[in-house]
Amino acid sequence: MDVPVNETVIRAAVEESGVNDFSKATIREVVAVANKIEKQTGVEFIRMEMGVPGLPPSEIGVKAEIDALNKGLASIYPVIDGLPELKNEASRFIKAFVDLDISSESCVPVVGSMQGTFTSFLVAGQCNEKKDTILFIDPGFPVQKQQATVLGYKYESFDVYDFRGNKLKAKLEEYLSKGNISCIIYSNPNNPAWFCLKEEELSVIGELATKYDTIVLEDLAYFAMDFRQDLSVPFQAPFQPSVGKYTDNYIVLISGSKAFSYAGQRISIVAISNKLYNRTYEGLNRRYGSVTFGRVFIHRALYAISSGTSHSAQYALAAMFKAASDGEFKFIEHVKEYGIRAKKLKNIFLKHGFEIVYDNDLGEEIADGFYFTVRYPGMTGGELMKALISYGISAISLATTGSKQEGIRACTSFIKEHQYDLLEERLEIFERQY
Numbered sequence: 001m002d003v004p005v006n007e008t009v010i011r012a013a014v015e016e017s018g019v020n021d022f023s024k025a026t027i028r029e030v031v032a033v034a035n036k037i038e039k040q041t042g043v044e045f046i047r048m049e050m051g052v053p054g055l056p057p058s059e060i061g062v063k064a065e066i067d068a069l070n071k072g073l074a075s076i077y078p079v080i081d082g083l084p085e086l087k088n089e090a091s092r093f094i095k096a097f098v099d100l101d102i103s104s105e106s107c108v109p110v111v112g113s114m115q116g117t118f119t120s121f122l123v124a125g126q127c128n129e130k131k132d133t134i135l136f137i138d139p140g141f142p143v144q145k146q147q148a149t150v151l152g153y154k155y156e157s158f159d160v161y162d163f164r165g166n167k168l169k170a171k172l173e174e175y176l177s178k179g180n181i182s183c184i185i186y187s188n189p190n191n192p193a194w195f196c197l198k199e200e201e202l203s204v205i206g207e208l209a210t211k212y213d214t215i216v217l218e219d220l221a222y223f224a225m226d227f228r229q230d231l232s233v234p235f236q237a238p239f240q241p242s243v244g245k246y247t248d249n250y251i252v253l254i255s256g257s258k259a260f261s262y263a264g265q266r267i268s269i270v271a272i273s274n275k276l277y278n279r280t281y282e283g284l285n286r287r288y289g290s291v292t293f294g295r296v297f298i299h300r301a302l303y304a305i306s307s308g309t310s311h312s313a314q315y316a317l318a319a320m321f322k323a324a325s326d327g328e329f330k331f332i333e334h335v336k337e338y339g340i341r342a343k344k345l346k347n348i349f350l351k352h353g354f355e356i357v358y359d360n361d362l363g364e365e366i367a368d369g370f371y372f373t374v375r376y377p378g379m380t381g382g383e384l385m386k387a388l389i390s391y392g393i394s395a396i397s398l399a400t401t402g403s404k405q406e407g408i409r410a411c412t413s414f415i416k417e418h419q420y421d422l423l424e425e426r427l428e429i430f431e432r433q434y
């Protein structure tokens with residue numbers, strides 16, 4: 001069977017997968033629908049819904065991990081603060097690529113940035129009882145809102161689309177001036193839209209975090225992956241931009257998953273600013289006795305949640321950080337492939353009447369990377385998603401990410417070489433029909 005796929009087949013797959021509204025379908029639901037249609041019709045799907053790394057893991061990491069296991073480390077509990085080698089290398093890596101001074105004590109390994117944000121939300125929300133709400137600078141990673149819900153925390157959010165540059169300050173103050181925001185979270189580069197907040201925007205976020213005494217969670221899941229600039233040379237500008245230049249109230253999360261293609265081993269670093277690490281809060285004192293933010297984070301929260309991070313994964317990340325800081329491992333070269341794919345894919349979409357939704361960073365054309373966003377004139381995100389499914393193309397609606405724009409997020413990680421021609425053929429037919 002060819003595209004577009006018969007409407008009855010789609011309806012059956014959608015019903016079976018329990019999707020009522022395409023604009024709200026989760027990634028897993030989209031995967032289920034695409035799998036069912038693929039199986040029934042034999043139409044090969046161009047998979048753009050999942051943000052799973054599609055590249056092999058770094059050999060440096062794998063080797064270090066195997067060596068650690070061969071030494072028999074699997075039987076021993078890891079130290080909860082983290083392996084000293086990793087803590088030291090994380091601190092050095094952050095100096096080398098972000099130009100921030102964060103002590104090794106304040107660099108804490110976690111079971112992926114997912115655990116990092118969960119624990120940060122948890123502790124930030126216990127510092128001050130008046131500050132009981134998380135602020136999301138959207139669009140964002142949907143599971144983080146689920147984390148807030150699991151924790152029983154309130155959250156607020158806004159789509160930054162109309163509030164970039166000099167409009168950001170007033171918008172943030174609208175929320176922060178109420179005095180109830182425990183922390184602010186955003187990802188940079190952004191999942192799903194791949195925009196990158198600029199220094200002037202980070203400086204506003206930092207200034208307001210200090211003014212309203214709130215903690216910034218800077219999620220660098222796509223560390224140094226703004227391929228417009230070369231962020232790959234250690235101890236040399238340009239550096240990965242960070243809010244850490246503009247406030248002391250910050251936590252930076254650096255994930256092994258995407259920049260090092262190490263998602264399966266669940267390893268990440270939570271780097272807490274030295275001042276925040278050593279600070280005490282009345283709310284934490286009441287609950288835990290007199291201990292600092294950093295000690296609560298590690299010895300109360302992380303201890304209760306997972307009692308540390310697997311030894312072998314820590315050795316892997318330590319080896320990758322060390323090789324990168326020594327200038328021996330150009331980790332960014334390995335993931336540039338995503339940018340190459342995005343460029344080709346975006347060109348095909350643009351040729352056939354699509355538009356990029358989040359298309360610029362204060363006037364500069366957006367980077368090519370792991371994700372991009374597209375819309376088709378006259379269609380809502382849900383309608384577009386459904387229409388593309390019948391052309392064997394799967395993606396997620398922007399509505400699920402907190403975006404107020406009508407469009408979809410496409411991920412480049414699963415694209416195979418022969419699929420550019422396939423996409424071209426399919427979008428040509430799509431354009432004729434719509």
Ligand SMILES: Cc1ncc(COP(=O)(O)O)c(C=O)c1O
Binds near residue numbers: 113115221255263267
């Ligand atoms: C913005 C963002 N934060 C965090 C994560 C999860 O990172 P980890 O695999 O380290 O838990 C992802 C993964 O897709 C992400 O896109």
